[in-house]
Amino acid sequence: MSDSMSEIVKITQVSGTAVPIRGNDIDTDRIIPARYLKEVTFARMGDYPFFDERFDASGRKKDHPFNDPEYQGASILFVNKNFGCGSSREHAPQALYRFGIHAIVGESFAAIFAGNCTIMGLPTVTVSAAEIDTLIKAVEENPQTRFAVDIDKKSLSYGTRTIAIDLPETHRSALTSGSWDSTTLLRANLDRVKKTATKLPYMTGFAG
């Protein structure tokens, strides 16, 4: 996030209560409708996650987990399969993060979405379909249940249970070493970047 950009922030653990959003293939248009992409900064994105599913045309609250007082303050989001498919808009993970979601646990994530999450320090971790079903039921039965997602050890604990979670090793490494905000890492190699560029014939317009 912008306020932590200049310092190294290692993300090894996220703990807190959870909120479930059921359904496969939840696309980023649903997570944040395109009209909110008209804002010049991400600053207000936290007001908008799932906006059209949470509010009707006159602004009245609809039945939705993000509106449910029982789930207020949740920092972990439980989802099903292929979450975040569709548009590459980073506004989607920005909206979730700024709403208070600091880790997402699901059966699977769309590629661009997972990349966008990782680069802003929002871990997306996977478990089996059966396991996510168990987790969603657990939080629905008792929304006060506290969960601890350990990125480093790749585990998730609640009550007396500890289960294995998964995430790409490169994402785990980026998060836990504090190099998820990749610009500095990439910029350190600018000399090598320039060297690579000179070997690509199109960079000189095939001048030979």
Next chain:
Amino acid sequence: MAGRTLYEKIWASHTVGILPTGQTQLFIGLHLIHEITTAPAFDMLREKGMDVAFPERTFATVDHIVPTDIRTRPFLDSEAEELTQALEKNVGQFGVEFFGVESPNQGIVHVIGPQLGLTQPGMTLACGDSHTSTHGAFGTLAFGIGTSQVRDVLATQTLAMDKLKVRRINVNGALGTGVYAKDVILSIIRRLGVGGGKGFAYEYGGTAVDKMNMEERMTVCNMSIEGGALAGYVNPDLTTFEYLKGRPYVPSGVALERAVAYWKSVASDPDATYDDVVSFEGKDIEPTVTWGINPGQAVGISEKLPRPEEYSDPDGAKKAYEHMGWQPGSPILGTPIDVAFVGSCTNSRITDLRAAAKIAKGRKVKSGIRALVVPGSAEVKKLAEEEGLHEIFKEAGFEWRAAGCSMCLAMNPDKLNGREISASSSNRNFIGRQGSPGGRTLLMSPAMVAAAALSGKVVDVREYQ
């Protein structure tokens, strides 16, 4: 040494190194930006005190938010004006080439890149838009990225990436009359699923793809991301080289000969091996229409709507029926529509407009139907007008607009209202996608959209040929 795929070759030649995280630092040959996903990226650069590392490798335009009717400045929508001004300021400050609203090169990023010859085989390309996979039609490795990644490309001309697997998708034989590239990709996504391409780049080939022109290949590659594949490509061939010759950013003379030699060298080797191979028969593909809330929920025009139990995710299908308001077992044929939209980075190029105009010629849009044709770029608009396509559309009752993304994602004033049903040549039928939370989208080819506009309902375009 075993043969290599295009993906492996380009990945290797663009690798700067392996980062401590294990990710590959990949050089990005071409960066395209637009007004929506870039403002925070430039802000982050300013915050970090960084410049743009290779400003000559980034090109900017306005497409997502621009009005396609009244384009005088300031725009009527103050947010659109503000975002456009932010981009104008940023490209000025950081020294990036910009094709603004008035430029003859303005248009949808994925239309102008190829049109200008910026997109070339053997390149890596990134853009803060998921449909960047379009450029794969040229044998380019093209990735849709988020805003923080846009920042990385601006600051370093590289991305931190994980290598993908490659799935070869063969479309064998020939396509029937009235069957278009759009039907091919909708059929592919229907079978492989909207998440089926996760972890893969899709390599499209086979006789039907070999025979496609570049614009048809772009339509196919465009929707790779709708199948969950981060990238999709077609190996460059003579069709590719012929398309590129003479375009503004393509070299000429001896340099062109060198370019063609390089372009040929990046194609997958005949003995390349793939992580997966899937085959389709062109003759099995019908004009295809989506009925649900993701691009995989599609049927052939002669089919009935499936039962939820026929899907691996019956709950997802039930949710789709709940939103769309129709019943399993009913035909898609004859579904009434309210709006017809020909446009978007999937289907707004000159051959798309020709296909739609061929259907519309001498006929009238059904009374009560709102029909729009939005060319993908100012250049496409100009070409179409030179051919008189705009007159055909206007006489038929279509609105003829200026270039932009328009009703594909409804960030400009072109939107559905209430529960309207849209026959659309765009790429996403997600809930709310076309600007109304209750709106409904049926994706189909531009010719099918034109036929639907004339009939006021979903019809089989083959009856109009």
